[in-house]
Amino acid sequence: MTTSTSLAGLAARLAEASCVKGPFDLTDGEQLDSYFDEYRLAADPALLRDTAAAMADLVPDDAQLLAGIELGGVPLVVALSAVTGLPAVFLRRSPKGYGSRRQIEGAAINGRRTVLVDDVVRSGSQLFTMTNTLRVAGAAVTDALCVLERPLGGRMLLAEHRVTLHSLLTEADLSGPRAGDAS
Template identity: 40%
Template sequence: MTDPDLDPTLAADIDAVARLHGTFTLRSGQVSDTYFDKYLFESDPRLLDRIATRMVELLPEGTELLGGLELGGVPIATIVSAKTGIPVLFIRKKAKEYGTAKLAEGPSFDGKRVTLIEDVITSGGAVRDAVNELRPAGAVIDTVVCAIDRSPVTGESLRDVDLEIRPVLTKAELDAVAQS
């Protein structure tokens, strides 16, 4: 099912720029013949702006902080922050071992509602890791907004950590424009 609010050319434009064909090992360990190279759409200022604009519409009410996941979620979260005025938290894959030794850089998130921002979700491993670290430290996290949900069953890959996925695009939507 296609989202009626979807920019009709966004899926086609992202697909044309970022879909690669070949043999790719994903972060999850899965092997795929299709890869969506987030850096190709994140490095295009017009596409990045269009993705961020759509993400603004997907943010849950009451979001107090945006959590950009390293590395791909950081540029998107920064643009969404600039559009909304909601402060951004930069979330590392692992806490650095020097300086502040923090997993998340930016304002305090204890007791705050944090909406995570991610680029591409397949199994949700990076998001799951962040949630499992940030919730015990006081973050209230119930939603992740992503550019592309390429999980086998849209929106289901993070049910085990009680997280709603709100994608700008799904793999099915991108596949549909690739076949047209």
């Protein structure tokens, strides 16, 4: 999916399926009138497939591994892995308290060039934290992908830490009411 017409069509489908009128409370105390519900995206197989296909164009050519952040990034990274053929890892916000006790599950990292995948980026703090987690584990992280970028400083924070953000859409690309996020 490389034409602007097909991306505009995907944006309209995402807005219709996933932009929900609020109110919605964010962890930082902010309240949104509407938000982007990534679970509605993940629950629609055709929309998830088409979103992953569009995001595949954003994956750097030298990427070796995809890393999805719980919870919204996991279905995206699974679909993107299927489209690109790249292996995936799954990141918890904190290590599991039982069983494997791991924070990172899936393919071996082994110094591979890893691309972070998440649904929505606002401040970038979650991607920044997961970048550090992956780097400590030995991954080379220089890029991150998201479906929706809200212009609230995330791109700048990541750039300060040598991570380039590639967003499929920005808030302005979605028609209708202000689209926030459920992250």
